[in-house]
Amino acid sequence: MLTTAQRPRLLTSTEPGWHAHIRAHGPLPPWPAAPSNRLLLEVEAAGLRGRGGGWFPTAAKMRAVMTASHNGGGPAVVVANAMESEPASLKDATLLAASPHLVLDGLVCAAQAVWAQEAILCLPQDNPAVPVVASALAERSSRGADPLPIRLVCPPHRYLSGEESALVQWLNGEEARPSMGKPYAAGVQGRPTLVQNVETLAQLALIVRHGAAWFRSAGTQAATGTTLVSVSGAVNRPGVVEIGVGTSIVEIVNRCEGVSAPVQAVLTGGYGGAWLPAALGELPWSPEDLAAHGGSAGAGVLVLLPGDSCGIAETARAVSYLAEQGAQQCGPCRFGLSALAAHMHEIAQPATSPFDQRGAAHLSSRIRGRGACRLPDGASRLADSALEVFADELSAHRRGQCSGGRQVLPTPRRKGLA
Amino acid sequence: MRELRVDPIQCQGRGLCAAAAPALVSLDEWGYPLLADGTREPITSADERAAKRAVRACPRLALALSPR
Numbered sequence A: 001m002l003t004t005a006q007r008p009r010l011l012t013s014t015e016p017g018w019h020a021h022i023r024a025h026g027p028l029p030p031w032p033a034a035p036s037n038r039l040l041l042e043v044e045a046a047g048l049r050g051r052g053g054g055w056f057p058t059a060a061k062m063r064a065v066m067t068a069s070h071n072g073g074g075p076a077v078v079v080a081n082a083m084e085s086e087p088a089s090l091k092d093a094t095l096l097a098a099s100p101h102l103v104l105d106g107l108v109c110a111a112q113a114v115w116a117q118e119a120i121l122c123l124p125q126d127n128p129a130v131p132v133v134a135s136a137l138a139e140r141s142s143r144g145a146d147p148l149p150i151r152l153v154c155p156p157h158r159y160l161s162g163e164e165s166a167l168v169q170w171l172n173g174e175e176a177r178p179s180m181g182k183p184y185a186a187g188v189q190g191r192p193t194l195v196q197n198v199e200t201l202a203q204l205a206l207i208v209r210h211g212a213a214w215f216r217s218a219g220t221q222a223a224t225g226t227t228l229v230s231v232s233g234a235v236n237r238p239g240v241v242e243i244g245v246g247t248s249i250v251e252i253v254n255r256c257e258g259v260s261a262p263v264q265a266v267l268t269g270g271y272g273g274a275w276l277p278a279a280l281g282e283l284p285w286s287p288e289d290l291a292a293h294g295g296s297a298g299a300g301v302l303v304l305l306p307g308d309s310c311g312i313a314e315t316a317r318a319v320s321y322l323a324e325q326g327a328q329q330c331g332p333c334r335f336g337l338s339a340l341a342a343h344m345h346e347i348a349q350p351a352t353s354p355f356d357q358r359g360a361a362h363l364s365s366r367i368r369g370r371g372a373c374r375l376p377d378g379a380s381r382l383a384d385s386a387l388e389v390f391a392d393e394l395s396a397h398r399r400g401q402c403s404g405g406r407q408v409l410p411t412p413r414r415k416g417l418a
Numbered sequence B: 001m002r003e004l005r006v007d008p009i010q011c012q013g014r015g016l017c018a019a020a021a022p023a024l025v026s027l028d029e030w031g032y033p034l035l036a037d038g039t040r041e042p043i044t045s046a047d048e049r050a051a052k053r054a055v056r057a058c059p060r061l062a063l064a065l066s067p068r
């Protein structure tokens, strides 16, 4: 396993302009004259997996889009997802602000892989990277750098607008609500649509330049390459770090100049992820290693919970946030998620509550797997992990005690869909 | 094996499916059908008739029985 002392691959360019980009990475190989599956095979050999939260193999997704395209779906569309819905995530905005051209190169490569004729980058209205991306696009078009048009669009910033079927709905002129449709088969304007996270695309732009073997020289067997992690909470230098997949949590924290307070637990993946006890700090940051212990690499979120925070209260706030952000269209999510949030707030109160964690566990299992999208599954996993990791906190609450009220999880005010 | 599937966006929780096939479909505390795997449930050939009754009963066309 080659994981340690990984030199950054994505976060190298210090200046977002075209010249700095070419100096750091060199130009893209020319666009092939005829459709070929060379690029797709390279992506497959590299073992690239999506960085938007699901870690799904990118080549498999590209294949599904190609198949739909061949079977009468028409020319494909590629969508770069920079919606960054996870409130504690900063990696996509950081990457775009530092290396917009690497992401745009990746978008062009993805289009080449599935022989798409249209490319769209979705970046929330309120994202500070919007002007950087707009000027990068202007630079590219004045050079005639790209073989196909790239459109920048700015959907509203909500938890759900980054979910791929919701994003496609929005691009089709509807509200950004998830649908039962499959974007790879029928997405933007009913055409086969490849949606990839912007970090996935930047990694793709490097695979195209340096090849699969180079890509695999970092990471684990199952999850290759480097990855971006947004670190926040009780660390001295919160921010985004690039690590080889499989680097230990402790080492990630050291890259952020260590902890700023005693840490009781860490949130892994995001609000769709899970809590792990601080004792598991030696765990390698990879989707497999984290999942084996109940955690999640998810969207690369790592929040360190200090000793003077209450893990149950923090989880209650996060679940409330998810409940507010839900699309209110599937019954179990609509009723179950707000009931779960209310229950978590009850058990977050020391002593006063007639409720117990069995009720929360029941509600959590009631919503899992029963929505059109995976938002309720994520909320359920988060709540279950909290009940387990903060079991001592819950006993303390029954005795009328609580660790404290320090809040570390962000709950940005975003308009819900209700 | 065939599968009974619910479209959670279409389903309005009126519970007519459970009334039509009480031995097969039960409802959660809010009136929405509980299927074994969240939004789907394998249906044995013995249960096929009941599953078809549930599908027919749904006014929202939210239930479907997958082809054999």
Ligand SMILES: Cc1cc2nc3c(=O)[nH]c(=O)nc-3n(C[C@H](O)[C@H](O)[C@H](O)COP(=O)(O)O)c2cc1C
Pocket (backbone or CB within 6 Å): A049, A050, A051, A052, A053, A054, A055, A056, A058, A081, A082, A083, A084, A085, A086, A159, A160, A161, A162, A163, A164, A165, A195, A196, A197, A198, A200, A201, A373, A374, A375
């Ligand atoms: C509720 C929800 C929110 C999501 N938000 C984002 C997001 O903001 N950005 C993103 O890239 N993926 C997000 N995803 C995942 C996307 O649906 C999709 O899987 C991803 O963009 C695919 O890209 P990847 O394979 O490169 O990861 C979200 C998923 C869910 C269920």
Ligand code: SF4
Pocket (backbone or CB within 6 Å): A160, A177, A178, A179, A325, A326, A327, A328, A329, A330, A331, A333, A334, A370, A371, A372, A373, A374, A375, A376, B008
């Ligand atoms: S599961 Fe919840 S968030 Fe997802 S589409 Fe249904 S109501 Fe919306």
Ligand code: SF4
Pocket (backbone or CB within 6 Å): B006, B010, B011, B012, B013, B014, B015, B016, B017, B018, B031, B032, B033, B057, B058, B059, B060, B061, B062, B063
């Ligand atoms: S009859 Fe249809 S709409 Fe009513 S609960 Fe059953 S599946 Fe849902």
